[in-house]
Amino acid sequence: VLVRPDRIRPEGGLVISVSDDGEFGVIARIISRLPSGPGVLLGPGDDAAVVSVPDGRVVASTDLLVEGRHFRRDWSSAYDIGRKAAAQNLADIVAMGARPVALLVGLACPGDLPVAWVEDLADGLREESALIGASVVGGDVSAADSVTLAVTALGDLEGREPVTRSGARPGDQVVVAGRLGTAAAGLALASEHGARAMIDVSDGLIADLGNIAEASGVRIELTAAELPVPTGVAEAATSLGVDPLSWVAGGGDDHAFVAMLPPGTPHGFAVIGRVVAGVPGVVFTDAAPLGLAGHEHFRS
């Protein structure tokens, strides 16, 4: 029997691929890595999952992650891709002021993908979800030429009204919750600080605030000097001759939360601006960052 050289592992033995295992084998491997957390009444393995949403209103969001567009297998580990996929979908639920409970994950992939890649992906999905108490409750696996992930997140409103994009009111403070523990911080903004409008920053701070300004019919004034610049970003941008604030204000894919809080709210978050009456839009009260750019698919 001839064995393709790329199937021999450096440490000995053979690489097991998705097609070696077959659809049901791969699904069994994935499920074994995904224990059900609180609120999961029926996990993977039946026609559908059953998840507890005591509020009686379920919050639901779907995102696609396409290989070559949203991630590259030669740049990112499967574990990191799984964490990112979970994080961005959980963030959408939190941005509505809901507690994430469950993820469903569709995986389309080539038959020669090593099953170890799929297992690492499942580990990343599980661990990111566990940070906020959610778990993967179901999904689908299909053959395809490249890897595509379709992640759906479900959440419970716990009696709160959803925090949409249309709730911003003149006088509100604009606050931002940074990268670390973002989901928990976002939930705190909604549940403890009474956020009137909230969004997770995925298309860029300015673009996403622009959506809130338009949906709420308000003007949002930002102060560039108050924008938090993460460690390392200033150095990296400056070395490339770029205004670091243009990355902070214009870059997408941050998955921080930006919320409008009523005035006088106690806060432990960075206040970066305020909501005023006026023509809907986002403006800077000081010098705007140079070279701002947003992000849109199909246009680059």
Next chain:
Amino acid sequence: VLVRPDRIRPEGGLVISVSDDGEFGVIARIISRLPSGPGVLLGPGDDAAVVSVPDGRVVASTDLLVEGRHFRRDWSSAYDIGRKAAAQNLADIVAMGARPVALLVGLACPGDLPVAWVEDLADGLREESALIGASVVGGDVSAADSVTLAVTALGDLEGREPVTRSGARPGDQVVVAGRLGTAAAGLALASEHGARAMIDVSDGLIADLGNIAEASGVRIELTAAELPVPTGVAEAATSLGVDPLSWVAGGGDDHAFVAMLPPGTPHGFAVIGRVVAGVPGVVFTDAAPLGLAGHEHFRS
């Protein structure tokens, strides 16, 4: 300005592609075709949708449809692909005994895909969902080399216990609900006839009943002579020298429902067998169809 010949429509004018419109333009076109039905508290346009599930338990299922695997654009219209995508996901919810309420749809597609194709897809999704009172409440659009659909369906249990695969008991009748109005028929099996176990036939009747036999720890006896053969199937199979019953019993992708009902239940469905105690599995009490085959991805 040069125009590619394939961009000129036979009836005059230019084909508008997804990349002409941009991500947000395409999303706006889709949303305009997807009015929210009952139970939708917040439809498309925010970070996530909000759907009413008064039961407090949401039933959720995800399926992928990959171009070249599950459909071909040169064989099926976008409208039919939309209907199929909706139908198979709604069926998963019904197979749990829940009423479908909402769909979320992720669409990955090439930038040169005509927007008219996307509009037809949205029409198919909408019309199939409307048959059972569900609506499309959200989704995502991304660029990709080929078309992939990721559909998530959500449903409400309306106070019923979920109809899983493990509820079949010796003495139960095995009944099947056919193609026409399947979702409504499936829901009737669960809510009026007290189905103890139910599955939608997607991998083939025998394979799917095998899952129930294993999950319930029972033996399922079928009578081949009782299997309903849809109009046209007998002729088509016979002309190819194939036993028509092998298609009925082994073919996948039917999206009929097969349920185990307690004995003595009034029924208007085809009874095709019964549940007995014994080694888990599916057997025929008469001559088994010739050349039975199931269906599994990554293996063909």
